[in-house]
Amino acid sequence: MKSISLSQILVLGTTLSSINASPSPHVNSQSSHRIPLSRRQLDRRDGTGAQTLSSKDGFWFGNFTVGASQSLNLLIDTGSGDLIVNPKLYTPGKTSKTLNLTFTNTYGTTSSNGTGNSLMTGGLYDDQVTFGGFTATQTIGSVTSAEGFPGDGIVGFSGPMFNQFSNNATSFFQTLCTQSKVAECRFGMALHNESIGSLVLGKLDTSLYAGSLTVAPIITGWVPTGDLAINGNIVARDLVIELDSGTATVVGPIDAVTEIFNATGIQGVLQNTTEGAVLTGYFPCDKPPTVGFSFPSQTNASTATGSISKNSTIFNIPSSLWAMKNNGGNNCTAVMSGQDYSTYPGLWVVGQPFFQGRYIDHNVADGTVGIATLKTSAAANTTTTQPTSAGATKRLHVEWFFIPCVAILLLLV
Numbered sequence: 001m002k003s004i005s006l007s008q009i010l011v012l013g014t015t016l017s018s019i020n021a022s023p024s025p026h027v028n029s030q031s032s033h034r035i036p037l038s039r040r041q042l043d044r045r046d047g048t049g050a051q052t053l054s055s056k057d058g059f060w061f062g063n064f065t066v067g068a069s070q071s072l073n074l075l076i077d078t079g080s081g082d083l084i085v086n087p088k089l090y091t092p093g094k095t096s097k098t099l100n101l102t103f104t105n106t107y108g109t110t111s112s113n114g115t116g117n118s119l120m121t122g123g124l125y126d127d128q129v130t131f132g133g134f135t136a137t138q139t140i141g142s143v144t145s146a147e148g149f150p151g152d153g154i155v156g157f158s159g160p161m162f163n164q165f166s167n168n169a170t171s172f173f174q175t176l177c178t179q180s181k182v183a184e185c186r187f188g189m190a191l192h193n194e195s196i197g198s199l200v201l202g203k204l205d206t207s208l209y210a211g212s213l214t215v216a217p218i219i220t221g222w223v224p225t226g227d228l229a230i231n232g233n234i235v236a237r238d239l240v241i242e243l244d245s246g247t248a249t250v251v252g253p254i255d256a257v258t259e260i261f262n263a264t265g266i267q268g269v270l271q272n273t274t275e276g277a278v279l280t281g282y283f284p285c286d287k288p289p290t291v292g293f294s295f296p297s298q299t300n301a302s303t304a305t306g307s308i309s310k311n312s313t314i315f316n317i318p319s320s321l322w323a324m325k326n327n328g329g330n331n332c333t334a335v336m337s338g339q340d341y342s343t344y345p346g347l348w349v350v351g352q353p354f355f356q357g358r359y360i361d362h363n364v365a366d367g368t369v370g371i372a373t374l375k376t377s378a379a380a381n382t383t384t385t386q387p388t389s390a391g392a393t394k395r396l397h398v399e400w401f402f403i404p405c406v407a408i409l410l411l412l413v
Contacts, residue, residue, distance in 0.1 A: 047183030050205070051132035053197035058248025058352050060189075060197055061151045066140055067093035067127040072152040076189070076199060077246030078222045078362065079349070080107065080156035081163035081171040083129065084120055084141040086148035095137070097126040103141045105164045107154075117275060121145040124165060129172060131155075132201050134181050139169035154246070157187065157362070158221040176201070177364060185365040189245060191355045192376055209359035209372035214313040216296035216369055222362060224369055227294040228256075229314045230263055238297050240347050243360065243369060247351030249324060250317065250336040254279045256348075257338030264289035266334055279338030285323055285330050292316030293350065295371055307368060315371055321353040 053060045053076060061073040066083070068091040074083070082105060092098075101124040106117065122144040129138040143153070156163070156171045163169060170178065177185035182202030190208050191197040204213070216224040222243045228236040236256070252260075254270070257279050261268040266281040266289060283289065294314045296304065304310045323332035335353045361370035 047181070048200075048202035049132040049134060050198050050200045053189075053191070053199055055191075055195055055197060057150060059150050060191065060245060060352070062131060062155070062199060064155065065128075065130040066153075067091055067096050067125070067129075074153045074155040075149055075151050075246055076157060077154050077244070078157045078189075079242060079244030079246045080154065081158045081174075081221075082141060082165050082169070083138055083153070083155045083172050084122070084143060084149065085153040086151075087122075087143045087145070089152050090125075090140065090142040092125065093127050095128055099124040099126060099139070099167060101166055103165050105141070118147055118149070119145070120147065120149075124167065124169075131172070132199065134176055134201060136172065136175045136179050136181055138172050138175050139165055139167060141165065157245070173201075174364065184363075186361060186363040188359055188361045189355060190359045190374055191352070191357070192374055193356060204361055204363075204370070205359070208374060210375045211372060213359075213361060213370040213372045214295055214315075215307050215309045215361075216371075217300055217308055218367055218369055222369055224295060225297040225300060227297050227312065228260075229292045229294050229316070230260065231290050232314065234294060234298065234312075234314075235263075238299055239293070240344075241293060242347060242349050243354070244349050244351050245355055247349050249351055250353055251339050251349040251351075252336065253346055253348070254338035254340050256346075257281070257336060260289075260291060260336070261334075264291065268338070270338075276340065277338075281334030281336060282327070282331055283322070283334055285326060285332040288319040288322035288332075290316055290319070291336070293348075293354070295369075307366060313371075315354065315358065317353050318357055321356060 051062055053062050054073065055061070060076050062076050064072045064074045066072055066085055069085065069089055072085065072089060074085075082103075084105065103120070103122060103124055105120045107120070120141070120143050122142045125140055125142060126137060127140055128135055129140065157173050158171060163171065173187055176182050184202050184204075186202070186204060188200040188205055188208075189197070190200065190205070200208070216226065218224050219240070224241060224243070225238050226241045227234045228239055254277060258268055260266070261281050264283075265287070266283045268279050268281050270277055270279050292314045294312045296309055296312055298312050300308060301310055301312045317335070322335055324335040325333040327333060341347050357374055359372045359374050363370065
């Protein structure tokens with residue numbers, strides 16, 4: 001889910017112009033947020049582990065113990081940073097500490113169709129949280145408002161820019177890193193299909209994927225830049241893409257998605273909702289389009305250093321996942337939709353349809369995200385390597401993309 005009420009805002013750029021007006025900055029993978037880790041005091045013998053995930057309504061859940069509350073199914077969300085338990089489900093543990101603070105968090109893309117906003121309020125506590133054999137002392141929010149998340153709550157796996165708690169608490173996984181619980185400050189999501197998945201902690205599990213890992217630098221959280229591909233051709237470059245495991249669909253800017261629909265024969269219907277304008281697409285179920293995202297962006301690949309891949313690879317949205325809903329009569333609702341976020345113009349929120357069938361490595365210490373096809377997956381075995389030459393880019397006839405020119409942190413007062 002997309003954390004949309006932030007104590008700090010990332011301004012991804014200041015130029016609304018042609019997609020090639022200015023190249024995006026190369027993100028240094030050796031950035032200053034590298035976290036020194038110690039192998040001492042590891043919960044597990046080798047500081048690594050894996051936990052099975054379950055799926056429901058397009059969201060993935062892990063089994064957590066929070067305080068004295070056991071077997072809580074919390075939504076795994078790489079698009080936010082806080083850990084929140086639904087109303088009346090949190091029981092304080094023996095080491096629980098009441099912080100005498102309240103929280104008000106706002107989330108977007110909370111519905112299984114990629115729309116929806118939710119407002120959560122409640123109290124903050126410090127307590128022990130256990131997942132995958134690891135235990136850490138973590139700030140948690142206990143919801144007191146009537147509204148809650150799918151399942152028993154949510155656990156954010158993103159970076160500090162996406163935390164909303166007033167005490168500036170880190171995400172659960174960041175806490176595992178800073179408390180020296182994991183051997184490496186990285187985790188991997190391996191979502192095979194709609195029912196089988198796992199979360200790997202503290203290492204890169206090369207046994208789960210085929211071929212090599214395609215590695216891209218991140219701007220913040222799990223937001224890299226990438227390129228858009230239609231039918232195997234790059235048509236737009238340097239998009240700002242949030243890889244969000246807590247979103248069940250793919251959401252892009254309305255103008256951009258309109259052009260994609262026009263280019264692939266999808267019928268778009270624009271409607272005004274309480275959340276603003278939303279573009280929904282309809283297509284023949286037996287003719288899904290071929291649309292994907294290429295990482296790293298050709299701009300970053302052309303200047304790659306360190307672990308960053310020197311060639312870009314297209315990862316298509318699997319054709320079997322393009323239908324969010326079968327309406328009958330060979331008519332399907334597209335899993336991609338259009339919606340504009342006023343705080344983040346040009347932002348793409350890429351969720352579960354992109355994750356499934358892939359191993360996605362989230363390397364906090366290195367500031368990178370890596371993508372590969374799972375060995376046991378046929379759905380996502382649709383990647384092609386592209387040269388980094390800018391001349392290979394074929395542009396759509398409308399210039400509708402937001403250029404990330406500079407990352408600036410603004411502190412709201």
